[in-house]
Amino acid sequence: MKTKPDKEYLHPLVVRTTHWLNFIALSIMVTSGLRIFNASPLFDFHFPKWILLGGWLGGARLWHFAAMWIFFVNGVIAVTYNIISRHGRDTTIFRKRDIPGVLPMIKYYLRIEKDHPKYGKYNSLQKLAYTSTPFLAIGVTLSGLVLYLPVQLQPLTWIFGGYDFARWVHFFFMAAFIFFFLGHIFMVSISGWQNFWSMISGWKRLSKDEG
Amino acid sequence: MKLPFNFIGVFLFAILLLSCDATPEGKVEEALLKFQKVDDGLKAKLFSTTKLSPAIADKDLTPESQYRNNSYDTDRPPSDTTSNWRLEVRGNVKYPGFYSLDQIKTLGMTVENAKHVCVEGWSQNVKWGGTPLWKFLDWIGADPRSEFIYVECADKYYESYDIESARHPQTLLCYESYNKPLSLEHGAPCRIVMPTKLGYKSAKWLTKLVVTDKKPGGYWEDQGYDWHAGM
Numbered sequence: 270m271k272t273k274p275d276k277e278y279l280h281p282l283v284v285r286t287t288h289w290l291n292f293i294a295l296s297i298m299v300t301s302g303l304r305i306f307n308a309s310p311l312f313d314f315h316f317p318k319w320i321l322l323g324g325w326l327g328g329a330r331l332w333h334f335a336a337m338w339i340f341f342v343n344g345v346i347a348v349t350y351n352i353i354s355r356h357g358r359d360t361t362i363f364r365k366r367d368i369p370g371v372l373p374m375i376k377y378y379l380r381i382e383k384d385h386p387k388y389g390k391y392n393s394l395q396k397l398a399y400t401s402t403p404f405l406a407i408g409v410t411l412s413g414l415v416l417y418l419p420v421q422l423q424p425l426t427w428i429f430g431g432y433d434f435a436r437w438v439h440f441f442f443m444a445a446f447i448f449f450f451l452g453h454i455f456m457v458s459i460s461g462w463q464n465f466w467s468m469i470s471g472w473k474r475l476s477k478d479e480g
Numbered sequence: 481m482k483l484p485f486n487f488i489g490v491f492l493f494a495i496l497l498l499s500c501d502a503t504p505e506g507k508v509e510e511a512l513l514k515f516q517k518v519d520d521g522l523k524a525k526l527f528s529t530t531k532l533s534p535a536i537a538d539k540d541l542t543p544e545s546q547y548r549n550n551s552y553d554t555d556r557p558p559s560d561t562t563s564n565w566r567l568e569v570r571g572n573v574k575y576p577g578f579y580s581l582d583q584i585k586t587l588g589m590t591v592e593n594a595k596h597v598c599v600e601g602w603s604q605n606v607k608w609g610g611t612p613l614w615k616f617l618d619w620i621g622a623d624p625r626s627e628f629i630y631v632e633c634a635d636k637y638y639e640s641y642d643i644e645s646a647r648h649p650q651t652l653l654c655y656e657s658y659n660k661p662l663s664l665e666h667g668a669p670c671r672i673v674m675p676t677k678l679g680y681k682s683a684k685w686l687t688k689l690v691v692t693d694k695k696p697g698g699y700w701e702d703q704g705y706d707w708h709a710g711m
Binding site: 304305306308309311318319321322323324325326327328330331332334335338418419420421426432433436 | 501516599600676706711
């Protein structure tokens with residue numbers, strides 16, 4: 270007699286490794302990036318010291334331009350792996366058929382709708398969020414390249430509306446990542462320890478009413 | 481709804497660990513400087529001697545009233561830089577010596593509108609005027625095999641450049657902005673303007689220029705800024 274497995278292999282090694290490397294790289298990019306922002310703020314605000322990295326502008330630049338390599342190489346590996354392996358293709362990637370599910374999920378989260386809409390591993394909003402991350406990464410990388418080499422990469426600078434506008438675009442994509450991060454942390458926190466642990470070990474122990 | 485905040489705590493703790501705003505020192509700084517070396521090498525490789533910083537129409541210039549001066553502590557202008565000013569030339573050149581502004585001006589003046597981008601993130605479009613540095617280097621008989629230019633300033637500032645950037649057509653021995661002689665706070669009587677590099681490369685109050693085959697440092701570079709600083 271076949272018994273129901275009590276655990277499920279969710280995340281292959283490549284996914285787990287790139288996930289955590291990305292977390293480290295992005296943490297460095299954001300905290301050092303905000304220190305660079307503070308040197309000449311886009312708007313009348315300075316980020317508080319305790320979330321910053323680098324000490325002074327030169328230190329923050331050292332962190333920023335080191336972590337960008339980790340972010341970039343790691344991102345290329347992650348995206349390539351996900352495309353080739355088709356990992357999460359059915360569970361995580363947002364597609365046309367997920368569109369009708371977006372509004373009910375928003376209503377549910379806003380407490381307009383009491384019943385939790387039915388879905389597979391991830392709901393439409395989660396799929397949308399996960400699927401947007403590679404695009405956010407591309408946006409933040411390209412706008413960052415404009416700030417890095419505005420003269421040598423002039424066509425790209427032009428596409429992003431010039432050097433000064435690219436600073437806003439770069440900031441916007443960073444903010445989008447923060448927005449994603451907050452939602453992600455919230456979802457992880459309500460999904461329990463087993464779910465969190467699966468991103469480290471790969472395996473998720475299933476409770477009896479799950480699976 | 482149960483919120484297991486224990487591991488959110490781990491997240492936040494990790495971020496805080498990363499984020500104590502400490503200046504990188506010791507082994508950490510060494511490692512980061514290795515990355516910087518890669519960046520600098522890449523910037524040098526990508527640098528094109530013919531690619532110009534984009535032309536800027538007169539109407540897009542930063543108004544002279546907003547023509548900005550940065551606020552680094554080195555930027556308190558020395559009290560008198562203009563009287564009897566001479567540029568001292570040393571190193572691997574045929575004609576070392578002291579050159580006056582009038583002598584430099586005989587090589588011809590180029591006026592260019594160019595974006596000046598500060599490492600802090602702000603930028604401005606300035607109308608510069610000066611003699612292209614490559615003309616001056618030819619005139620003093622700079623050794624073509626020497627790869628670096630080093631300059632000293634009337635304050636404690638010093639800078640150095642790769643020869644390709646120094647010979648870039650937009651690199652100026654600058655003595656005018658907005659069709660007027662440079663003001664004291666902008667580097668009178670003569671400064672470097674290099675629109676292909678970050679602003680800290682555009683050294684003010686020049687006093688000395690050395691052609692050398694040994695890579696020199698720079699005021700900020702020796703504290704952690706990148707040396708090539710190409711854009």
